[in-house]
Amino acid sequence: MCGIIGCAGRDGETLDVLVHGLSKLEYRGYDSAGVALSADALDVCKTAGEISELRAALEERELSGTVGIGHTRWSTHGPPTDENAHPHLDCNREVAVVHNGIIENYQTLRDELSTAGHEFRSDTDTEVVPHLVEDELRDGHAPEDAVRRAISRLEGSYAIAAVVAGSDSIFAARNDSPLVLGISDDAYYLASDVPAFRDHTDRVVYLDDGEFAVLNGDGYTVTTLDGEGVEKPVETVDWDPEETGKSGYDHFMLKEIHEQPRALRQCLRGRVDELGGEVDLGDLGDLSPRGVQFVAAGTSYHASLYAAQLFRQAGIPAQAFLGSEYATSVPPIGDALVVGVTQSGETADTLSALREARRRGARTLAVTNTVGSTAARECDHALYIRAGPEFGVAATKTFSSQIAALNLLALAVTSVGDAREVISALRDLPGAVQEILDDSTAADIAETYRDADSYFFIGRGLNYPVALEGALKMKEISYRHAEGFAAGELKHGSLALVTENTPVFAVVTGSDEMATKTVGNVKEVEARDAPVVAVTDGASDVERYADHVLEVPDTHPRVAAVVANVQLQLTAYHTADLLGRSIDKPRNLAKSVTVE
Incomplete structure (x- = not known):
């Protein structure tokens, strides 16, 4: 879901590292973005919309700082607005925080802080954190201890990174939301996922729940939230940055x-x-x-x-x-x-x-x-x-x-x-x-049915999960209504929705009893004038009753479903492309759903 990036040790390159890292996290799904750089004071820039909006805003600003944090937000508390975008600040603009997850006791904390005179600018649960840190700093605690004490009051899931004006460190902690450190010879990174800093290093340290990390230009430490030291292995990522x-x-x-x-x-x-x-x-x-x-x-x-x-x-x-x-x-x-x-x-x-x-x-x-x-x-x-x-x-x-x-x-x-x-x-x-990828006619099918009212997908046995997956792909990226059914269930109610503008994709492989019964379901659809697209190896003769055929190679029943699924992936992709959808970042969705 939301994305976090942090960088210490790159000095004048910090802002570029943060924005580049955020661009590598776009796949996770988001609706706003922002960065904060820390030196003697904080410089913050955040906007609703895509990272391109943030880049445009940064062209009109001159941010400086030796360490920094950045964030892409997927809305949970409050709509996607500039005010709700991360990082969030305290009243004095001395603490900046980014957060993934959900703080379950945020309303209690917010009421307490509001009563004490804190002013809130957003609808988010995250904003309570910088205000909690602000109180701890006011009570005389050093930045690291202030962040620890603030986090100890939180209930729920979080990956949190914070910077404090006048400190050259990033403070971070996790509970039920991923956070990973990147280790290079002269700089240190943190992120919600490795691609954010993979261009800079392949050495990583994965934080566990209840752990707290401090990063600066000289190195990093990992402890428990109570301050007890933790020895963490440094692992090597085995994929190349070009894969991103x-x-x-x-x-x-x-x-x-x-x-x-x-x-x-x-x-x-x-x-x-x-x-x-x-x-x-x-x-x-x-x-x-x-x-x-x-x-x-x-x-x-x-x-x-x-x-x-x-x-x-x-x-x-x-x-x-x-x-x-x-x-x-x-x-x-x-x-x-x-x-x-x-x-x-x-x-x-x-x-x-x-x-x-x-x-x-x-x-x-x-x-x-x-x-x-x-x-x-x-x-x-x-x-x-x-x-x-x-x-x-x-x-x-x-x-x-x-x-x-x-x-x-x-x-x-x-x-x-x-x-x-x-x-x-x-x-x-x-x-x-590969044979499917080389020869598929899915693009033609997508062109034919791009304006359909709805899309149905049916299958039996191992092909039933493929029907469900085909429908999910169509829904996710085309934004068109699609449903997957066990083929025998179509006549138990859902057949009432079948019309001449409801193409039915029938996944039929092999020639066993399940295939024969699915052909019978195809005939039921055909009798109601609905167009049929058969995804088949030809063994069942289902193509006789289909308007179109997406061919799959003959293979073992255990793996035929995988091959058939590729044809449905391509159909969904080409349909979404014809409709001009945001295919890689479909609306309202996130790659990794880290909240319940």
């Missing part, structure tokens, strides 16, 4: 759709033995689950629905739960393995579900794309999908890589009679996806 660019594509989303063959190869590399029919997932140990509960949100939930079917097919009870529901209404766990599927490893709803599962004694596994993420650190085990950085808000290559990784997990811990065939299909999957 568009590489000539019009949008990050299109680039990432085309990166799927490479991402899948990275996911599979070193993990499959095709000749032996075996999967090696390294040090996960002997999981041997008697049951599996998946917890996830959004696209990751669709991948979890897919994975739960794989385990059930292998005779292991498995269910997929929305993290937000699981955390507040936990089903019986018993000795089930609880698997959190989260691209960022920071999704608040999924983390809450995993923590509740651990509190009840369950073993936990994180399936994530982000090394060092909260989910990876807090779970008993972590399986990385290795998709590389993803910047488009709409997940594409991470969904494909999640399905590949979850296939590997199922193969590693269950007995599958055709394991060799599945592994062979997984090894061929990057080539099959």
Whole structure:
């Protein structure tokens, strides 16, 4: 969601580093931006709108300071206005604070501070923090101690960075919201995500909940909030900063759709033995689950629905739960393995579900794309999908890589009679996806149905989660109404919405009973004059009843869903592009949802 950047040690380059870092965080979703530089006094500039608006405002200002912080805000408390943009200041303009998360007791604190004479300029929960620091400074506490004491009064989730006039340090703390330090030979950085400073260093320190960091031009320290020293490992980021660019594509989303063959190869590399029919997932140990509960949100939930079917097919009870529901209404766990599927490893709803599962004694596994993420650190085990950085808000290559990784997990811990065939299909999957990318006619389909009233997506079995994902992609980036259904459920009410201006995308692969039944559902749609787009390998003969066909290569049923999904990604992308939508940063959405 919101983005944080901080820099110490770059002197006259600090402002450029901050603005560049914010531009690298645009993918997270935001509606305002701002920076604060600190020296003997504070210089602050913030605006509603995109970073281009901030750049324009900075051209009319001359900011100076030796350390600084910056922020991109995704609105929670109060609309996107200049006043609500971060950084927020105290009454004396001596303290500047940026914050990700939600301060749950902010209203109590705000009432207390207002009664004491503090004046508030914004609608945000964040603004209580600089005023709390102001009070601590007035009571004679040094800046570092004042920030610590202020933060100790907060309840809720936060990643906070603060600067104080007259101090050459940045003070930062986290609780349930990510914060990472960047370490170079002559400068130090902090951010909500590594891309903000990856152009400057590949050495990072991930903060944990309850930790407090101080950065200046001479170095950094990490302690608990109470001041007890903490030894933190310095890790190395294994992806190149060039991966954060568009590489000539019009949008990050299109680039990432085309990166799927490479991402899948990275996911599979070193993990499959095709000749032996075996999967090696390294040090996960002997999981041997008697049951599996998946917890996830959004696209990751669709991948979890897919994975739960794989385990059930292998005779292991498995269910997929929305993290937000699981955390507040936990089903019986018993000795089930609880698997959190989260691209960022920071999704608040999924983390809450995993923590509740651990509190009840369950073993936990994180399936994530982000090394060092909260989910990876807090779970008993972590399986990385290795998709590389993803910047488009709409997940594409991470969904494909999640399905590949979850296939590997199922193969590693269950007995599958055709394991060799599945592994062979997984090894061929990057080539099959590339074939779609080379030959897809999705752009033509998008042109034909760009003005549709609504879009329906149907599928059965492993194709049902793909139908859900296809609808989600269309909603996310085209802003058009779209729904995904289990194909057999269409006639139980939703068929009333089908019209000649409601294209139905039917995902039909193979020629088994499920495919035959889905063809029957297609006939029901056809009989009501709705156009049908069949996403198919041709095995079921469904194209006889379709107005258009998006072809997919013939492959194993376990991986056919991945290939079909690419056609739906491309259809959503081209539809949104034709409609002139903000594809990488769709309205109201954020890449990493770090609040519940």
